[in-house]
Amino acid sequence: MLWHIVKRELFEQVNSLRFALAMLLTVFLMLVNAVGHIDEYKVRQAEYGKQVSAYSARLEQNSNNLYKLVLGGPGELYKKPSPLSFCAYGSENNLPKFASGKQAGWGWNAGIIDGNTYNVSGIWRLKYSGFPPIKAKDMFPVFLKIDWILIISSVLSFLALVFTFDAISGEVEHGTLRLTLSNAVARRTVLTGKFLSCLISLGTVFMSGVLVNLLLLYLSGVLQLNAQEWSRIGGIFVVGLMYLSVFIALGFLISTLVNNASTSLVILLLIWVIWVVLVPSMLGTIMSGLNQPSIRRGPSPVYFSRSGLKERYIARGLEAEAPTRERPPTPATRLWAEFLNEETRESARLHRAYLNAQIDQIQIAREFNRISPTAIVQYAIESLAGTGFQRHLNFLKNTENYGDAFNDFLISADRADPDSPHVPFVREGMSDKPVSFESIPKFQDRVRLGEAFKGAILDIALLVLFFAVLFATAHVSFQRKEI
C-alpha cells in the first residue's frame, strides 16, 4: 500500500510544472558552479605547490646547522587547499592560508657579563596571523559564491517548500484526501508515502544537478578524486538529503495545520525567509557583538621584559654569567636554557590565548546560528568538504602537533651529537652540526576522513533532531486533523 501511494504521488510530482522549473533551476546553478570552478582549483593547487617547495628549500638551507633550525623554526606552514571547494567555498579568502613558525622576533643584549654583553635571541615559535588582505580585485559588489551549499541551503530548501505546501492542504481543498482515506489505508501510511515521494523527487532533482556538475568537472579534467574524496561527496549528498527532509517535514506540518493551500505557502515562505536567509546572516553577528574578545592585541615580541619574566630570571642571576659549551653544563647554562624555554612556552601560551579569544567569538556566533538548519547544513558540508572554519581549526591543530614533533626532533638530533652539552634550547647548550634534511619532519596538512566526519557529527545529529521533531509534530497534527 505504501509503495502504491509513493508511486501515485511521485507520478503526480514529476509531471508538474514545479518539477520542471526545479530541475531547470538546479541544473543551471550546478552548471554555473562547475564553470566557475574549472580553473580555480588548478591555480590554487599550483600556488600551494610553490609555497610548499619554498618551505622545503628554506628548511634544507637551515639544516646545515641545528641551531639555525632552533632559531628559525620550520618556516611558514601552509594550509592544503581542498579539492572539494566547489561543494563548499567556506569563505577561504577570509581565512589565513598559513601559520608562521619562524623567528621569535626579539634579540637582547643581556647586561655586562664578564666584561662583554651577551647577545641572545628567542627561539622559534608558532604565530597565528597571516590573514590575507582584501585584494583590489575583490573591491566589487558583494555576492554569494555559487557553491553546493548555496544551492542546497537556499534553492533546494525553497523547492522543498514549493513541493510540499499543498501536500495535505491542497488535497483537503480538492477533497481527494477524503477519498484516499476512505480506502483501508492508515493516515500514517499516507503521510509516510507522501514524504517518501517528495524526498525521491527532490532527490532526483538534486542528484541530476550533482551529476551534471561532476560530469562537467570530470570532463574538464579538474576532478581527480580518490576514494576518500568520493566518500566525502557521498557524505555531502546524504547531509543535503537530510536537510531537505527537514524542510519537507516543515512543509507537511504547515500544510496539515492550514486548510488553504495558498495560506500554507505564504506561511512557509515567511518562515523560510527568516529561517534560511535572515537568521544565519544576522543572529550570529549580533551575538558575537556581545562577546567581544577579551584580548585586543597579540603579545608583542618583547612582552617578557614588561611581564616580569625577565626580572624574575635576572633576580636569579641570569645576567651574572653567560652560558658556556662546558660539559657537564654549568648552572648558568641551565638557567639560560630554562629562561629561553619558559619565554617560548609563555609566548606560545599568549599567542594561543589571543587566538582562542578570537575563535571563541566566532564559536558563539556559530552556536547561535545553529538555530537555523541552514547554518547547520553549511557547517556540516564545510567540515565534510574540508573548507571553512572547522577545517581551519583542524589545520591549527595540525600545526601545533607538528610544532611539538619539530621540537622533539630538535632534541633528539641534539642527543645524537656526542659533542653537545645537551641543554636545549640555549645556543651554547646545543649541537651546531648539520642535520640531514631527510630526517627533519615535514609539515603535512592532512585531514583524516574520520576527523572530517567527527567535525560534522554534531551538526548531522542536530539535523536529525530537527527532522524528528518536525516530522513527529506533522504526524500528530495529521492524525488529529478532521477531514
Next chain:
Amino acid sequence: MLWTLIRHELLMNLMTFRFLVTVIASMALVLAGSIVLTDNYERRLASYNEDFQRHQEGNFSGKTYSSFMPRLDRAPNPLSVFNQGLDKRAKNSLQIKIGEVPFLWGDVNRNTGFSNPFRYLLADIDLVSVFQILFSLLALVFAYDAIAGDRENGTLRLILVNPVGRGLVVLTKYLGAMLCLTLPLLMSFLLALLLQLQSNAIHYGADGFLRVGGIFLTTVIYTSTFYLIGLFISSVIHRPATSLIVSMFIWVTLTLLYPNVSLFLVNRFIDTEERVTQANQAIDQILEQFYWAEEAPGDPFENPPLLKGSKSGGGSSSYTHLKKNITFIPDASEIHVPTVKAYFQELTSGRLRTAGTVWRIREEAFSETYIRKSNIARNALRFSPTGLYHLSTEAWAGTGLARVEDFFKAGRQYRETILDYFYDKKAFSSRQWFASDKGAVRWDDIPRFSYQPPSVLEDASNRALRDLLLLFLFSPILLMITFAVFSRQEV
C-alpha cells in the same frame, strides 16, 4: 468611488495575518540589524578617530620640507548602516608623497573596525538587504491573489457589477496594497532612525535625512515593482496557488539568483590580474631606471660624501619618496651646500616627472581592469530590479565606488595644492628641503586637507536618480500591461 474602493482594499489587507507578520518581521529584523550595524559603525568611527588624531600630530611634526608626508584618513559613512557598499572594504587612508600620486586600488589590511579578523567570516547584512529580501517577498505575497483570489471567490464579478471600470479596480488594488506595505516600511525606517540617533556617534544633518528619505523612496518604488509583478502574474494565472508558485520562482530568480550568478560570472570571467601585473612591471622598470640614471649618480651622501661630518636626525629613502633631515652641517662642508641643493632640486623635479609618468600608466591600467570590471558588474545588476535597488540606495547612502574614488581624487588635488605651495615657497631649492640646522620649517600657512563629500543633490542627480528612474519605469509599464491583460479577460 475611488476612495471607497481603496478603503475596502486597505481594510481587507490590514485585517489579514500576512499584514501582522509583515509588521512584526520587518520591525524585528530592523531592530536587530540596526543594533549590530550601529555598533559596527561606532567601532569603525572610534578606530578612525584614533588614526586621525595620531596622524594629525604626526603630519606637521617634520622639520624639513622633504619630510612632509601627511596621512589623510577617510571617515566611515554613517549611512553604511543602510547600505554598506564599499565603505568597510575599501582603503581608508592615503599618504601624500612627492614621488607618488595616491590611488585607491591596492590591498587593504583587515583591521579596520574589528579587533578580530575572523569576524569577516560572519555574514554582515545591511538594512537595505533586509528590505530587499523581505519587502519584495511581502509585495508578492500581497499581490498573488489580488485578482486571482477575487476571481476564484466570485467577488470580482460582484465588484464589476457596479459602475466601476476595470482600470479603476486594478488601480485601487495597487494603491490599497501599496499603502498597506508602505506603513510597515515607514515604521521600520523610523525605528531604524530612532535607534541610530540614540547612538552618540551618528548625527544626521539635513543632508543625511534627505539621503535617508531617498533610500525610503527607492524602497517604496522597489516594493511597488514587485507588487506589480505579482499583480501581473495574478491577472494572467487564474488559480491563486499556481500564481503564488510562479511568483515565488520569479522572486527567487530576481532577488537571490540573478544578482549573485551574474556577479559570480563577471568575477570569474573578467581577469584583471594579468594586466595589472604587466603595468606594475612597467612601473618597476621606470623607477629602477630613474634610480640608476638620476638618483644614484651625484648622491651627496655616497662616495665621496659632500657633507662630511654632518649629523642626520633620521630619514629614509625609497623610489617614491626621499626624506632627509640633517641637523648639523660643519663649517668645512658648508661650501658643498649649494651643490647639494642643486642635486635635490634636480632630483625632486625628476621624481615629480616620474610620478606623473607612473600615474598615467596606473590610471590607464586601473580603468582597463578594476574600473571596467566594476562597471560591467554594475551594468549586469541593472537588469534586475534588485540590482537597481542596490545601486540606487548605494548612491543615496554614498558608500559606492564613486564616493571612495572621490576621496582619493580629493587627495590627489591636495597633493597638487601642496606642490604649488612648495613652488611658491621655493621649497625644492631651499636648504630647509633637507636640513633643519638653520631652523625647522614652520607649517603655519600650509594648506590643510579637508574633504567635503558631495551633497545629496549632486549624488542624486549624478547617480541615484538614474537608477531610481530605471526602477521606476517598471511600475507604469507593468501597470499598463496588467491593465491590458485584465481588461480583455472574461471574469
